[in-house]
Amino acid sequence: MSVYAYVVAGALLLLGAIGIARSRDLVHAVVCLSISQSGTYVLLLAIGYQDGAPAPVFGSTSAPTTRVVDPVVQALTLTDIVVSATVTALLLALSIQIQKRHGTVDPDELSALEG
Amino acid sequence: MPWEGTASSFAPVAIGVLLLVACLLAALGKLLPRWAVDAVATVAVVGVVALDVVLLRATRAGRVVTWVGAWTPSRGSSVGISLVADRLGAGLALLAGVLVLAALVYSWRYFEDVGAHYQVLILLFLAGMTGFVLSGDVFDMFVFFELMGAVAYALTGFLVEDDTAVQGALNFAIINSLGAYFTLTGIGILYARYGALGLPQLGEALAGQPPDALLVIAFCLVCVGFLVKAAVVPFHFWTADAEAVAPTPVCLLFSGVMVALGVYGVDRVYSTVFGEVLPHDAVRRALLVLGALTALVGALMCFLQRHLKRLLAYSTIAHVGLFLAAAGTLDGPGTTGAAVYVLGHAGIKGALFLIAGTVLSRYGSVDEVSLHGRGRDARVMPWLAVVAGLALAGLPPFGTGLGKAISEEALSASGFRWGPVLFVLVSALTGAAVLRAACRIYFGLGPKPQDDDQDEASGDEQDRETPALPRVRATMLLPIAALLIGALAIGAVPAVARGVSSAAREFLDGQGYVQQALHGAAAEPPAPLTEAAWTATGVALDVLSVLLAAGLAALALWKAQLPDRLRTVTRPMRSAVAALRRAHSGHVGDYVAWLLLGIAAFTALVGVPMI
Amino acid sequence: MSRAVRWWVLGAGTAGVGLVLLLAFLQMPSFGSSHHPYRDAAVPAAVAHGTANVVGSVTFDQRGIDTLGEEAIFFGSVLAVLVLLRPEDEEEPRPEEGSLAPLQSTRLFGYLLLPLSLITGLDIVAHGHVTPGGGFQGGIMLATALHLVYVAGRYRSLEQLRPMPLFESGEAAGVAAFTALGFAGIAVTGSFLANFLPYGTFGQILSAGTVPLLNIAVGVAVGSGGIVLLGQFFTQVFLADREKGSGS
Numbered sequence: 001m002s003v004y005a006y007v008v009a010g011a012l013l014l015l016g017a018i019g020i021a022r023s024r025d026l027v028h029a030v031v032c033l034s035i036s037q038s039g040t041y042v043l044l045l046a047i048g049y050q051d052g053a054p055a056p057v058f059g060s061t062s063a064p065t066t067r068v069v070d071p072v073v074q075a076l077t078l079t080d081i082v083v084s085a086t087v088t089a090l091l092l093a094l095s096i097q098i099q100k101r102h103g104t105v106d107p108d109e110l111s112a113l114e115g
Numbered sequence: 116m117p118w119e120g121t122a123s124s125f126a127p128v129a130i131g132v133l134l135l136v137a138c139l140l141a142a143l144g145k146l147l148p149r150w151a152v153d154a155v156a157t158v159a160v161v162g163v164v165a166l167d168v169v170l171l172r173a174t175r176a177g178r179v180v181t182w183v184g185a186w187t188p189s190r191g192s193s194v195g196i197s198l199v200a201d202r203l204g205a206g207l208a209l210l211a212g213v214l215v216l217a218a219l220v221y222s223w224r225y226f227e228d229v230g231a232h233y234q235v236l237i238l239l240f241l242a243g244m245t246g247f248v249l250s251g252d253v254f255d256m257f258v259f260f261e262l263m264g265a266v267a268y269a270l271t272g273f274l275v276e277d278d279t280a281v282q283g284a285l286n287f288a289i290i291n292s293l294g295a296y297f298t299l300t301g302i303g304i305l306y307a308r309y310g311a312l313g314l315p316q317l318g319e320a321l322a323g324q325p326p327d328a329l330l331v332i333a334f335c336l337v338c339v340g341f342l343v344k345a346a347v348v349p350f351h352f353w354t355a356d357a358e359a360v361a362p363t364p365v366c367l368l369f370s371g372v373m374v375a376l377g378v379y380g381v382d383r384v385y386s387t388v389f390g391e392v393l394p395h396d397a398v399r400r401a402l403l404v405l406g407a408l409t410a411l412v413g414a415l416m417c418f419l420q421r422h423l424k425r426l427l428a429y430s431t432i433a434h435v436g437l438f439l440a441a442a443g444t445l446d447g448p449g450t451t452g453a454a455v456y457v458l459g460h461a462g463i464k465g466a467l468f469l470i471a472g473t474v475l476s477r478y479g480s481v482d483e484v485s486l487h488g489r490g491r492d493a494r495v496m497p498w499l500a501v502v503a504g505l506a507l508a509g510l511p512p513f514g515t516g517l518g519k520a521i522s523e524e525a526l527s528a529s530g531f532r533w534g535p536v537l538f539v540l541v542s543a544l545t546g547a548a549v550l551r552a553a554c555r556i557y558f559g560l561g562p563k564p565q566d567d568d569q570d571e572a573s574g575d576e577q578d579r580e581t582p583a584l585p586r587v588r589a590t591m592l593l594p595i596a597a598l599l600i601g602a603l604a605i606g607a608v609p610a611v612a613r614g615v616s617s618a619a620r621e622f623l624d625g626q627g628y629v630q631q632a633l634h635g636a637a638a639e640p641p642a643p644l645t646e647a648a649w650t651a652t653g654v655a656l657d658v659l660s661v662l663l664a665a666g667l668a669a670l671a672l673w674k675a676q677l678p679d680r681l682r683t684v685t686r687p688m689r690s691a692v693a694a695l696r697r698a699h700s701g702h703v704g705d706y707v708a709w710l711l712l713g714i715a716a717f718t719a720l721v722g723v724p725m726i
Numbered sequence: 727m728s729r730a731v732r733w734w735v736l737g738a739g740t741a742g743v744g745l746v747l748l749l750a751f752l753q754m755p756s757f758g759s760s761h762h763p764y765r766d767a768a769v770p771a772a773v774a775h776g777t778a779n780v781v782g783s784v785t786f787d788q789r790g791i792d793t794l795g796e797e798a799i800f801f802g803s804v805l806a807v808l809v810l811l812r813p814e815d816e817e818e819p820r821p822e823e824g825s826l827a828p829l830q831s832t833r834l835f836g837y838l839l840l841p842l843s844l845i846t847g848l849d850i851v852a853h854g855h856v857t858p859g860g861g862f863q864g865g866i867m868l869a870t871a872l873h874l875v876y877v878a879g880r881y882r883s884l885e886q887l888r889p890m891p892l893f894e895s896g897e898a899a900g901v902a903a904f905t906a907l908g909f910a911g912i913a914v915t916g917s918f919l920a921n922f923l924p925y926g927t928f929g930q931i932l933s934a935g936t937v938p939l940l941n942i943a944v945g946v947a948v949g950s951g952g953i954v955l956l957g958q959f960f961t962q963v964f965l966a967d968r969e970k971g972s973g974s
Contacts, residue, residue, distance in 0.1 A: 002756030010747040013300065014711075014740055017293060021707040021736045026285065029703065033289055040299045047307040048765075051758035056769065056780035057858050059929055064773045070765040071772075071780040073306070075789060076254060078781070079796045080299065082862060082948075083261050086803030089955055090265060091288055093810040094272055096962055097281040107702050110282055127791065127918035131905045134798055138902035141805065142895045183791045185917035186771075194764070194771045194788045232809045239802045246795060258795035265799050269806030276814070300747070307754045310763030329753040332746050698727055705727045708736040715742020 005046035012039030026098060026105040030091040037084040041077050048073030116635040122173035123181040126198040126249045129166045132159060133242040137235045144231020153223050156234035160219055164212040171205040177638045178631050188633050197251035197313055199632050202618030202640060203454060204248050207379060210461060211244040214371045217594040218364035221469055224590045240266045247376060251632060252313045253302055260340060264291050271361040274580060283360035286703050290353040293710060294343030301336025304329060314387045315632035318625055322391040334389050335718040338381045345377025346432045347439060348409040349713040352699060352706040358428035362580055363472030366424060370431040370468060371461035378438050390625040395445055401720040402443030407537055410436030414544035423471045423481040423552060430545035434460050437538060441522035444529045448646040450619035452522030455612055459514020462602030463506045467549060469595045470500050476584040483552045488559030497557035499595060504553055506602060508546025508664035509657040514605025517612060520653025524646060539660045546664035551671045561672030609648060616647035776925030777934035778856045786940040790919040794904060797947060801901045804951040811958045817965045828878060836878020843871035851945035855934040861944025869952025890957055893950040900947025907936055
């Protein structure tokens with residue numbers, strides 16, 4: 001069980017990549033890319049977890065202590081999510097333009113860049 | 116302490132100024148006339164270039180360290196992020212700034228009426244490159260790497276009216292993003308065990324550790340994103356697609372500096388973090404194998420192209436292979452050779468892309484075959500193109516020739532006798548391709564080839580990027596000439612190579628980096644290397660490459676007139692070449708498959724010999 | 727490459743990468759362990775700067791330049807979508823025709839939730855340094871909250887409430903404010919993005935120095951940027967080819 005969370009993260013990363021490789025629809029490929037990125041979120045957050053430790057936010061009922069879940073990976077995941085959301089938006093915009101220009105979003109039918 | 120003093124503000128100020136001006140132009144762009152937008156952007160980049168020059172001078176006294184947010188180290192550790200400018204990093208930042216300036220000037224009269232969006236994207240791109248090169252924290256490098264990437268995808272697909280532009284941009288985006296996620300995985304794995312993200316902190320934590328599977332895998336995964344950006348085989352498939360369709364000034368930036376930053380990333384992470392842990396031999400072998408493979412595949416594909424921009428893109432891949440092979444020796448002379456070669460190549464390749472842009476503007480196509488003889492009335496461009504082609508093959512005293520000479524010497528001194536052979540062959544092939552194209556288009560040499568090869572990308576469908584131009588404008592000619600003169604200066608001025616060799620030795624001193632950034636130890640840059648100069652062997656090999664290039668170009672131009680016996684010799688190679696071509700299919704699914712296989716192969720190459 | 731060859735390459739690659747990842751995971755500290763050296767240094771640093779939300783301190787104070795880069799990525803990507811989806815000469819906006827009117831219950835909940843969401847979003851942005859949340863989270867809430875107008879009503883109502891130039895400038899202003907606060911750090915203490923304001927009382931709204939200001943800058947940037955981003959995609963839905971006459 002101590003490796004399970006990391007294996008889930010690795011599986012998401014690979015499943016996303018496989019999804020892109022066998023995709024027949026560019027929107028599907030873009031979503032698979034964001035699945036791959038979710039794998040990295042799971043990895044980072046799993047790395048930061050500590051059994052029985054509370055969230056790293058202190059208030060009137062919780063005095064400052066270092067026995068909290070790792071806040072640094074949470075900040076890294078936040079950055080990662082913003083990057084992912086914006087790259088996904090960019091890719092979807094590209095997919096819309098491809099649909100307009102070529103009339104298809106099937107990678108097998110887009111062959112203007114051969115050779 | 117190296118983080119006190121005004122010099123330590125230069126790096127963040129450069130990035131901040133670019134972001135501020137970008138925001139200003141984004142908000143006010145619609146209200147200002149075109150010339151005002153261009154002026155503001157150009158002034159901002161000139162200012163950043165000036166800052167980079169001052170930063171480079173400040174590195175004469177040692178690395179310039181900035182702990183952002185005033186989180187200076189106490190008791191040898193810090194929670195903050197450092198920006199460390201050593202001579203090589205500051206030099207690369209300056210190169211990026213100069214190339215962006217050339218691209219901006221070229222774009223002044225190149226695009227008609229694009230609003231302020233193009234200039235804002237270019238400024239953000241420079242901010243990303245500057246931040247990546249000067250960063251001293253591996254996650255920060257990832258963030259600026261993604262900034263470079265996101266903006267690059269937009270710039271590639273900028274001319275949305277072109278059918279192929281958006282497809283090239285999509286392939287580029289998916290492969291680079293996937294590569295970056297593997298880098299992030301590697302960063303996470305490293306963080307899990309060592310709890311640090313900064314390069315000095317990681318270097319200190321790893322020093323003296325036994326090399327186990329986790330360290331090897333973390334190194335290989337972190338390098339994946341950088342190798343994808345550097346267009347190393349088998350992560351290179353996106354490059355030709357993207358550079359074939361991106362606007363010409365953008366291709367200048369991609370080929371000139373962006374792919375070199377990938378090689379820089381690999382080398383920086385290795386020398387500061389993993390240099391004391393992973394054995395040199397294993398990593399050296401892997402980098403040399405990848406470099407040689409990349410160089411050969413790139414050169415071969417380059418020679419087979421008829422689409423000018425794809426031809427230049429594949430020649431960039433070939434040269435990146437040479438840079439990686441030179442830097443892969445992991446010693447002073449090799450890194451010096453690679454750095455000088457990068458500088459020279461940036462000027463030559465930049466000029467070649469800009470020349471291709473003028474061809475597209477004047478004649479409406481970038482297809483070498485259909486443009487046969489169309490350029491006969493041009494007066495200056497033909498000679499610039501021929502000179503650039505010869506320089507690409509290594510003509511002395513250009514910077515490309517000097518970098519090639521130093522690299523060949525470094526490889527054979529380290530015991531890799533095949534190094535000079537590889538360099539001569541690859542630079543001859545790429546130079547020959549350019550010479551063949553230039554002679555065909557501008558001088559009409561050779562019989563007009565049959566238009567029978569339909570399974571390759573032809574350059575005729577390339578839409579014009581500008582309205583048709585009767586003559587080349589001065590704002591387009593000026594950057595071309597300036598880049599060629601710059602490449603000449605890199606090789607002809609001895610102080611440049613000497614300075615680069617001192618920078619390379621400082622770059623490879625990982626422990627010095629850690630000590631200076633974390634503990635404030637004073638360090639002056641090391642002395643230059645004697646190998647950083649022209650030698651008789653170097654000049655001889657360069658002349659050999661140039662002659663070979665001319666010979667191959669002539670062979671290609673007049674191949675219809677060759678005796679049949681010579682042509683049967685090449686027949687068995689044809690099926691192999693055809694298979695190689697089929698692999699470059701333009702299909703993003705193929706690229707992802709090769710990416711995964713490449714990651715596994717690279718890790719095996721580094722790790723298996725260590726078992 | 728044929729599909730068969732692609733499958734073989736993909737299979738070999740997946741197997742290889744899977745093995746590589748597994749080998750690394752087996753040697754990592756186990757899930758839930760207490761080995762987190764960076765956390766051990768980051769929590770006291772956050773407390774020393776009066777920030778109750780340690781994640782906010784790490785994001786804006788300790789690793790501020792990462793967040794600046796991330797802001798730049800967001801800004802650049804929204805601009806990229808503006809560039810890539812720019813309307814062309816052959817296209818013109820088509821009227822929203824024949825769409826069904828929303829159910830009465832949808833309209834009720836939409837109009838009730840709109841002020842609640844906006845206030846919650848503003849609260850999350852403003853309290854980012856004392857409670858979980860911050861500029862990014864609150865900004866996205868604000869951006870999507872505005873679109874309840876579209877869900878509960880008509881697209882035209884949304885268009886009237888959403889002057890695009892205002893939000894484009896708002897996004898640029900947010901990123902510029904973040905950078906300007908960085909330069910202010912140089913002016914006051916000589917260090918970029920230094921936390922130069924007084925740290926206040928731990929856990930109160932006036933604490934943590936520049937962190938709440940940076941949160942507000944990010945909230946404005948992300949909220950405006952999100953609205954612009956969604957707006958570009960909406961515009962594509964309601965575009966028609968001028969020659970063809972009706973929607974695609």
